[in-house]
Amino acid sequence: xxxxGTGAFCIYTLLLCGSTANEIEMxxxxxxxxxxxxxxSHVTANNLQDRIHVLCVSSTDRQQQxxxxxxxxxxxxxxxxxxxxxxxxxxxxxxxSIQLAFSMTNPPFYDVGEDASLPDHVAMTRNEGCYPGGxxxxxxxxxxxxxxxxxxxQRKPPTWTSTMCGKKTSWTLLRHVVTxxx
Numbered sequence: 001x002x003x004x005g006t007g008a009f010c011i012y013t014l015l016l017c018g019s020t021a022n023e024i025e026m027x028x029x030x031x032x033x034x035x036x037x038x039x040x041s042h043v044t045a046n047n048l049q050d051r052i053h054v055l056c057v058s059s060t061d062r063q064q065q066x067x068x069x070x071x072x073x074x075x076x077x078x079x080x081x082x083x084x085x086x087x088x089x090x091x092x093x094x095x096x097s098i099q100l101a102f103s104m105t106n107p108p109f110y111d112v113g114e115d116a117s118l119p120d121h122v123a124m125t126r127n128e129g130c131y132p133g134g135x136x137x138x139x140x141x142x143x144x145x146x147x148x149x150x151x152x153x154q155r156k157p158p159t160w161t162s163t164m165c166g167k168k169t170s171w172t173l174l175r176h177v178v179t180x181x182x
Contacts, residue, residue, distance in 0.1 A: 002094070002103040002158060003028040004086050004142075007128050010039035010054065012104060017051050027100075029057045029090040032127040055093045060085050062141060066112055066132045085141030088148070091155060100158040107131065107138035109166040139163050139174045147181070 003013045006028035013028045028043075030036050036056040043052045059067070061084050084092070087103060094100075108127075111134035131138045142163055149157040165171040 001026045002090055002100050004090050004103060004105040005107065005128065006030050006035070006039050006054065007106075008032075008035040008038035008042075008125075010042050010052070012106065013052055014042060014046055014048065017048050018046055023051065026052045027090070027094050027098075028052055028054045029093065030054075030127075031057055031059045031063070031089075032125060035125070035128070055090070057089045057093050060089055060141060062132045062137065085145040086138065087142050087145035087157065087161075091149070091157075096155060099156060102160040102162065103158040104162045105138075105142070106164045107135045107142075109135050111137065135163075135165055135167065135170045136173055139165070139170065140177065143174070143177060143181070 001013075001016070001024060003010070003026060006013055007030060010028050013026045017024055017026055028039060030039065033056055036054055040049075040054045043049050043054055058064075086105065086107075090103075091100075108129050108131035110130045112130045112132050133140065142161065146157045146161060149155055163174075165174065
């Protein structure tokens with residue numbers, strides 16, 4: 001399996017591998033180097049380093065475009081190409097011989113454009129909590145990545161993909177998109 005955006009605690013992957021009798025092997029990815037280091041220390045502390053591989057991946061095209069437009073005070077044009085999203089960035093770091101049964105993610109809930117800072121009650125880093133377009137943008141990038149992988153047949157996407165939504169409106173929109181695609 002694959003946990004995209006595992007965070008510093010790697011909690012879902014640790015719970016899954018620590019509570020299952022079978023030998024599930026997991027890849028846990030994140031874009032934040034400090035989170036990856038902490039996640040690896042938690043994996044080691046739970047003696048699961050043979051089953052959990054923590055990997056640092058590069059940020060997505062959309063994140064890089066947003067960062068560049070912020071630095072240059074330019075805006076990203078709607079037709080700027082977005083090639084690699086969170087799923088494809090993660091798969092780039094996993095051996096091609098590995099066929100994933102599933103991927104899971106607890107996406108960033110906040111849009112980077114909504115506010116310069118996270119709400120006070122939120123205990124997460126900006127990388128963990130924000131993504132261009134919020135959880136809808138993240139979910140749409142995941143859907144696009146899966147479709148591109150399927151259509152190009154260069155690499156098979158995970159059989160099942162699960163993405164948590166924090167807002168009912170996000171779920172409604174993403175469900176509509178998937179329904180229309182199917």
